[in-house]
Amino acid sequence: MTDLLWTERVSTFYGASQILYDIDLALQENRTVALLGRNGAGKSTTMKMLAGILPARRGRIFFAGRDITEAPPHARAQLGLAYVPEDRQVFPEHSVEDNLLIAAKRGPDGRQEWILARIWDTFPLLANLRSRQAGRLSGGEQQLLVIARALMGNPLVLLLDEPSEGLAPVVVAVIGKVLRELGASGATILLAEQNMHFCLRIAEEALVIDKGKVVHRQDTVGLAANEDIRRRYLAM
Template sequence: MSAPPILEVRGTDVFYGASQILFGIDLAVARGQTMALLGRNGAGKSTTFKAIAGIAPPRRGQVLLSGAPVSGRPPYLVARAGIGYVPEDRQVFPEHTVEDNLVVGAKAGPRGDRHWTTARVYEVFPLLAGMRHRMAGRLSGGEQQMLTIARTLMGNPDILLLDEPSEGLAPIIVRAIGDLIRTLREMGVTILIAEQNMHFCLGVATHATVIDKGQVVYSAGIDELRGNDAILQRYLAV
């Protein structure tokens, strides 16, 4: 019998006011997977992340972490339960140093573990080690993206949510972010990535779920998606 998923989204509907954005979303991520949530701009990817993180609470359905419901909790309790959320707009503390940003995010994981420390972050993110005393507001977009990922890992989450990590970055920086995600995957970090950059995800993910107009339309291993031209053309081609 396979292990139960670490994260489950079951039959989730989300509204913004009177407008329904998500329609019965079902999603499951197993421990150690790197799952890509793929779809065109406006498909509902970021809203799905906000529903998981407690920022846009579902009107119907459930979000479960390790089998325990977290939907309906305020975002800080969702984070404390083990969900690490990296938003698409990065949100560093610009007037504080890189190291200050990391220390602000430091906390024990849901079982009291502290696998991620500043020393470990600097080992995995050597670029940040050389910038530890630099103000975060003076970093490039790619450097800020790495900092927000590192800061979230300092909270020792069970799963890392990356919302559009390649958006607005130069190709060479996108490759560096991809290398980082593959490194984290090899370390056993469970990751859910929301992206419209299909080619980026094909190179870093192990599994994929495709969302269109607020509904899941496909879910499979990344190799199966890579070979499914009908799905790629219908839902992901630009």
């Protein structure tokens, strides 16, 4: 398989404080990979680095065969990199449908697989709420909306930062079902989470991050049976 997104020894800082240390990761096309770690391990920083929100002080970032290390967030988005942050940034005064239409565009290769009709089929809960103001949705409904909104841009890669955080189990199950369906349809997803059990049912492979370093990489079946790694880096 072809690596669609990868980094080479990337280090990132907040001011003078180093947060990521020589990060090497690779995301293959049509795969779902989980970035797992405890709170504060560097998961969200990694996602912001990939999206271009935080600069790489050292190292290189490549996407779809291009060096995007110096590219700003909007340029990465135009190339097909969609980032869904953990804080569910909806347009609160606009309807669900308007939030989706705002983001509608063809993908970088001209693809237009995601249109409103497909969104309504994939997210039936949102279809029933299409006229509601986004600010009046529950946290779980907003999470579904921001994932759907990212898909409306027909991206090549979907970066999801903590999509299950703070949500009721029933909503987490709905999001998990949607992500499994996306993966089965050929989507390329990097999923940052501390909820290991949620990720193991979705991703094919996992990267474990601890104190800003990738410390382990394994398929999710193997990780589920790897008690030593789970105890050292993932136990709460």
